[in-house]
Amino acid sequence: MKIDRRSKILEIISRKEIETQEELAKELRGEGFxxxxxxxxxxxxxxxxxxxxxxxxxxxxxxNKEESKDAISKLVTLLSHTIISVENIDKIVVVRTITAAASTAAEAIDQLDLAEIAGTIAGDNTIFMLVRSNEMAVEIVKKISELVGR
Incomplete structure (x- = not known):
């Protein structure tokens, strides 16, 4: 829930001028939080x-753009050290990771906030991502493969 709320905060401030914490809280309440x-x-x-x-x-x-760039760089590094393979099967993208890294890698993917991804589920060494269309699934495989240098 915290991740969803924080993603929503970033979305809200990208489309509206929010000056106070109370304005932001009101917007979040309007979105069901x-x-x-x-x-x-x-x-x-x-x-x-x-x-x-x-x-x-x-x-x-x-x-903060500098913090965001640094955070994204760290996420990409984490993904490049944990992901073994990426493939799509229809609207599902299957990501194989090193043992015990799937949850961390899924969190990193979630933090990238890719609009094409509806959600992720992580096991021990496998992540399933539901993508919004077959075409988007192909694009996600391409994006992740490029990010991690595969």
Whole structure:
């Protein structure tokens, strides 16, 4: 739930100018999340959001681009060290990992926030990803293979 909420926060701040924690909490509640201002405050800290002056003269929350680039780099490194193979079977992408790494790799894939992926399920050394279409599944295999250098 925390991952979903944080993904939703990033989505909200990318499409709206959110100036306060209370505005963000209100938006999240409108999306069906039951949150308090304290929860939003912790999420802002964990996501390392910063405030910048917008074109309208208001301050708004944005993702720290440098932190995001560094985080993505770390996720790609993690994936390149754990993924053995990637293939698609219709709308399902099957990712094989080294033993005991599937859960961590699935979390890293979830953090990449790829819109084509509806969800992931991880076992010990295998991840199943449900992708929104057969064509998107082919693209996801290509993206992940390129990311991990396979």
């Amino acid at each position: 039951h949150v308090t201002q304290a929860t939003v405050s912790r999420d802002i800290k964990n996501l390392q959001l910063i405030k910048v002056l917008s074109a309208t003269g208001r301050y708004k929350y944005v993702a």
